[in-house]
Amino acid sequence: MSIRPPRVGAMCLRWVSDEGPSDGISPTARDVGPREVARNRRITTTLIAGAASLTVAVSTLAGAGNAAAQGKGVEITAVDNKNCTATFTLTNYTNSTFYQPDWWFKQEANQDWINATGNVGDLTAPWRYVNGIPWPMARWVQREDGTKLFSQLAPGVAPAGGGVPYNSSAQPDGFVSTATVNLKTVTNPAPPAPSPEGTQTIYYRIKSGPQTADRRPTPQELVVTGCQSGSGSLDWGSLRF
Known part of the structure; x- marks a missing residue:
């Protein structure tokens, strides 16, 4: 299989499949242009922020449970x-x-x-x-x-x-x-x-x-x-x- 060299100003994204292909590049690997890089960064930022919010929410609930357990018995x-x-x-x-x-x-x-x-x-x-x-x-x-x-x-x-x-x-x-x-x-x-x-x-x-x-x-x-x-x-x- 031949891999096209990346365009100038583009970023080459390397993927490793679960099956571990012999050439180290998954069949779906492709060149990514600047616009798509920016979009991926926005998606990643949104996911990280969401995960952080979930962590805070879980921590808050755990703290509330501990507080409720006090003042009894x-x-x-x-x-x-x-x-x-x-x-x-x-x-x-x-x-x-x-x-x-x-x-x-x-x-x-x-x-x-x-x-x-x-x-x-x-x-x-x-x-x-x-x-x-x-x-x-x-x-x-x-x-x-x-x-x-x-x-x-x-x-x-x-x-x-x-x-x-x-x-x-x-x-x-x-x-x-x-x-x-x-x-x-x-x-x-x-x-x-x-x-x-x-x-x-x-x-x-x-x-x-x-x-x-x-x-x-x-x-x-x-x-x-x-x-x-x-x-x-x-x-x-x-x-x-």
């Missing part, structure tokens, strides 16, 4: 106060008061009990069965005055139940409750010995509450520091050496 966090206490913060976006966190020391962890979906037989404290919850629970997050941390409602928010439907985002700004726990004074059982550096590692979660999707059942870890006594020796809770 409950959230639980905890911080180390560096004096062997931990402060827990529960943010409730729902209209339920039945989300309640539990926690345990690292030495008390039992994966079968932590991941259980029902009754697993006899338990060792702090693990126990709670009325209305089929799986084991550890300690509640309890303040020094004996009150417990749970999902609370802002004034004027009607609680779910009694004809009021459950709403995952009844409080879109979240109602925040906090509780500080002294790891040295917990009971049933007494705390384990801290590390040589005076730290305790604890885990916490929210595995109770009316809606599975709104719980936070995956245990979160917190290292609490400052668990030595005032003299600098290690404080082993109820046991002191």
Whole structure:
């Protein structure tokens, strides 16, 4: 096959077919004049602009979906106060008061009990069965005055139940409750010995509450520091050496 040499001032466009012709030029390759080059550039520019607009639209929709996913259910966090206490913060976006966190020391962890979906037989404290919850629970997050941390409602928010439907985002700004726990004074059982550096590692979660999707059942870890006594020796809770 003979290929006509390009005209002066024209552009030669080289094509490679899917079948890979031996001469490297597809059967449809031809010379392209300046007018057609300009037209092709306009088409290409239009296609690129369209693709960019589509990308922006998709990104905008994805962002909207992420925003809608926020402000629902409950959230639980905890911080180390560096004096062997931990402060827990529960943010409730729902209209339920039945989300309640539990926690345990690292030495008390039992994966079968932590991941259980029902009754697993006899338990060792702090693990126990709670009325209305089929799986084991550890300690509640309890303040020094004996009150417990749970999902609370802002004034004027009607609680779910009694004809009021459950709403995952009844409080879109979240109602925040906090509780500080002294790891040295917990009971049933007494705390384990801290590390040589005076730290305790604890885990916490929210595995109770009316809606599975709104719980936070995956245990979160917190290292609490400052668990030595005032003299600098290690404080082993109820046991002191």
